Amino acid sequence: MGNPLQLKSLNHISLVCRSLEKSVDFYVNVLGFFPIKRPSSFNFNGAWLFNYGIGIHLLQSDDPESMTKNDLHINPKDNHISFQCESMGIVENKLQQMKIEYVKNRVEENGIYVDQLFFHDPDGTMIEICNCDNIPI
Secondary structure: OOOOOOOOOOOEEEEEEOOHHHHHHHHHHOOOOEEEOOOOOOOOOEEEEEEOOEEEEEEEOOOHHHOOOOOOOOOOOOOEEEEEOOOHHHHHHHHHHOOOOOEEEEEEEOOEEEEEEEEEOOOOOEEEEEOHHHOOO
């Protein structure tokens, strides 16, 4: 196929939401993103958030009732967005305090362990929090 595209980095992830307000609340208060200025020329409701070197662009659905409902079952093998953290214990305690349902998983490679926590955003997008940097690449 030849040369791949010459990319620099991930810029943003765009997610369509049933409720922009609920999604902004989740990404700001659970995951620690910050609202940033969004171009005023957009003629649709949305929000831009930023942290950890990436952007999350939330778009209010034109027809929230017709949006496909994601499976509420937490499946670590489903599509997901993954974030690394400093302390899995602190993250797990915070999820418990916030009453967010999650699934724990542990992966082992040559005696090195990676812990993972999986949960959903308000629209069912899977989020993973891990200490994935434990495994040398």
